[in-house]
Amino acid sequence: MASMKNTIAERILDFLKNYPPFNLIPKETLLEVAKNVEINYFEKDQIIFSQNDTPHEHLYMVYEGVIRLYRFAEGKKHIVDICDEGDLFGLRPLIMKENYLMGASANEESIVYGIPINLFNDIILNIPKVSQFLIASFATNTRDPFSEKHKGKLFANIKAIKKVENTFIETQSAKYTKNPITCNPKTTIQEAAIRMTTNVINSIVIAVDKIPLGIITDKDIRTKIGTGIFKITDPVELIMVSPVITFPENITVAEAQIARLKHKVSHLCITKDGTNNSELVGILTEHDLNLIQGNNPLLLIKEIKCAKDAETLKYIRSKAAELTKGYIEQEIPIYFVTKVISEINTAITKAAIELSIKEIGKKPPVEYSWLAVGSQGRKEQLLMTDQDNALVFENVEDSEYDGVKAYFLKLATKVTEKLNIVGFEYCPANIMASNPKWCLSKREWKHQFKEWIKDPIPEKILLSIIFYDFELIYGNKELYNQVAKSVLKLIKKNQIFLSFLGKVTLDNPPPLGFFKQFLVEQDGENKDNFDIKSRAIRPLVDAARIFSLYHGLQINNTIARYKKMMEVEPQNKDLFESCSNAFKILLTFRTSQGLANNDSGKFVDINSLSKADRLKLKSCFNPIKNVQEAIKIRFKTTQIG
Template sequence: MKNTIAERIADFLKKFPPFNLLEKDDLKAISENVKVHYLDKGRHCFTENDERHDQFYFVKDGAVGLYKNDGDEESLVDICDEGDIFGLRPLITQENYQMSALANEESVLYGIPIQNFTAIAENEKKISNYLIASFASNTRNPVELEKGGKLFTEYKVERNPDLFELQTATYISNPICCSPETPVKDAALKMRNQKIGSIIVVNDQQVPLGVITNSDIRNKIATGDFSINTQASFIMSSPVITQPSGITIAQAQMIMVRHNIRHICITEDGTANTKLIGMLSEHDIMLSKANNPSVLIKGIKRAKSIKTLREIRLKIGVLLKAYIDQNIPLSHVLKIVSELNSLILDRAIELSVAEMPTSPPVKFAWIALGSQGRKEQLLPTDQDNALVFQNVADSNYEETKSYFLELAGIITKHLHTIGFEYCKADMMGSNPKWCNSLSIWKEQFSNWIAKPSQETILLSSIFFDFDLVYGDAQLVDELSKSIFKSLEKGDLFYSLMGRDALKSPSPLGFFRQFLVEHDGKNKDTFDIKSRAMMPLIDAARLLTLSQHVKNINNTALRFENLAVLEPQNAELYKSCAYAFKALLKFRTKQGILNNDSGRYIQLGKLSKEDRLKLKRCFKPIKDIQELLKVRFQLTHFL
């Protein structure tokens, strides 16, 4: 007799990813085990810190909000509606729920049992990739991009097998073993001496019979349930899960989730009846995926040399390529890459300080400027940085400054070695102009604001986007307070900054053709940075400074914050934020394709669809510049 309910579920699921990637019989098998949940409005599916369920959820009807606890109240993170999945990540990471799921309206959910799903998915490349991408991006649907579909058609970016693909997992050959008769005490001593967390129990033919882990000893021996002299066979976890040597990372992850295990035995033919040749653990998978952000972070913190940091910086580039290739949302990519870059800078400065003959004489702060200060640096570009040190007596000033100039020289040299090119305009902390005490910096910014000129406006466009990288945060806070105090009387400064923000008009000509470079080595190319991105960057900076918005330098976040402050212009600001992220992603893709900064675009190589989508990003530029003209009365400057 047909299961009509299961058939209806299957018919509905097959319209949406990742279920549309399943074979008909596999989808039917999953549908037969789906649980249907009805949630009244205001009812929770789960709450933050709840233990994970044995299923993830698919929204059939209605809408479910995902909320994160923020102090005394919950803030809305996302809304899942028809076709969306949620609650998957905790099942992959084996952790409690990190958010709450609350029905925003009467909803019908399908509960998809994780074991049934992974049992089918673990051998399907597309499904495995989907789950891993979902895990990596922390999104409910990695097919989506910023809730707006794909911004540009997908390019054939070369995939790196180390990331998100089904590369062969690296396992430990010749693992530590013991016999079934070995006393647990002896097995534990072996584990301690070898500094490992598990041991394989094998018979005389070296066939794996079971696994003993630290948790087995803790839960069975330390509790008194078994004696320390008990034979290994009595406390081992058995039977073992076995696989052949060609197992991939994706398959291993799915198997571990399905069976709730952390170790897989590798045998000659992949069955439990042949000789053990290796063991694969969760830890090994993390190491195999050496470009996993958490692994990279650990590598950065442990780095003992600049050479190691350079190698990690190259891996970040590989990670970026993989994220872009997998269509991971740009906001997520920016957070990860920016954090990794900041950690590399932080560690490079620590190593540089250690090279100095003496410790710093006073507190100091190393600040990033420009795109790095805005946390918009995805592709490696040149350095823009500065150094501010604590005020000292006049008699000690030159000696103190000489110390920090020497330190800054080491830092910029090391950053160059890591992959951050020297700034052609020498806007670096190693330049005496940009290595000063707090009082000098305050005075400098105050003069720029009080007596603006074309030169100081240019400097402001770089130095006003600063972010602490290393050192004393209080110095940077005091500098920020001083800047905003000076801005209280900065009407002329705002006007000149506004004029500067209008220097790049709409990137399209009268007949809606792209305005390209007319001469030089980049002739006939489109400069996406100066013609499309900078107008948005400049406008966001000017508007947030005039609103005295502190501690937000990122262009997209600036516009999103302005949308909250000015509801009447919210639609415009949101469109500017979206356009900027689209342009940044497009530039990043171009840079990856052409192995350069992605700044100059060869329009002839773009598809018609991409040219049209690129043009659509230009409309907010014209609109935001019209707003600037009115707000800062700039018509008399034009």
């Protein structure tokens, strides 16, 4: 009889090992689970558990058939989900000490495995990926996935499960040089240079009572002393770079890299509290970072600056694609990846502009700003997708206008050609600065936005939506700020515009159809594929944009917008946090798909996905539904015909 039982257990094991999280569990442990599985048969419409029932001692997995999960609200029965072969349900007792939030019944004759919850305790402690999967799985059927209430609550009888430690370099604390050599502001440059030489260092911090005031590096001595601008007998305060860029002691490699990219400095000062008003404890140099970082985006940026033609830029951008691939494989946070790759894309565009000005042989006649719009404007362009850009130039007299515009159109044409060579293809809708429609003076841009905002017909909104995510890439910052501020001011005066914008964004329904099937394309070359960009990513981007415009925030990045919204509307913190998490998952997913298939990652073949990946995608759809509901209520979209 025992051998018979084992045969059944082995058959159960063969089934379980095909599905997450059981595919993550070693065979011996899984056999132990399989031996204790309870096999249940349910007839059509038979109830497995009801809403508000006390939790069972098992979680359930569908072996054969279909189970529907439902919830009663306001006297009506709502189907929440449909579970088919390999799907888990009834996870609540595993995660929360609470009664079932929903009921489960058989949609047709079904066989369901009951898996004892108490067997999971050791598994969870020893295999963190199992706990991560179960939490994600649980969150998909929870009203507010990722909310404070569920965070960290893994299992009722285990007090705390340690967070899986990240092992990748970017999130490690940067190793900085402790007790850096300092001097006071009145020290002569010669004395400082002697100290640097004696200690074999390439920088010295100028400090008073251990508070850092400035820094000089080899470069300062080369450019300010070697050139004869200052004398070696002058005090260091005359040539020091001040204020210094400071960070606290626990700065990560990622933060250090971003700070150095942003501030264009080679040294960061580490102080007790991270400000330049507290005691200096260390210095972090380019060399320190290079030691821990083999593939350094900063080196790519240096190469970009030295590039003499578009072909070189193309080669460097292909190295950046490798960098993205490595980051995604190491599961480095997507927010960090977008920042680094955006800096590289920005540097490439800057280089393309500078090379083009050189070719024309004539400096721009007036101040201008080169703008990225759409995904590059939001700093979310990780893959080589189409270019979307625009240009604004300073207002000029009518008599000069034609000549000035002709110059900028010539410049933009050269720049877009170079970006096309690099691999950013021309925009099919011609939303590029080389198009006279999108190469305008400041006055014309303000007028254009006014027209879009004051007469918000759907066609105009669909065309203009991309322009509400515009970011300065190169040129005059003040000019860019003036246009950005005037747009936010216009919207503040014309709040009805947001209702029209909301209505257009809601025309894109949540990605799940009836019975929680993925909405796939019905015809054409992408038939039966899931459009992850339009159906899942865009609704979250649109939602972040509309809330950001509503609050008058001059922030473009989707993750940063949600982060800010959590502060601005603390009562909706859970909603915005779940949207941010969903967006991160989707962007990572699209990027890895695009890198794997060498395309834009826009379409996903659902049938080729593992159960775990399907679940991961599904977990992102609830926040879309919830935030679209919030838009409907906030912006009264139903009142617009």
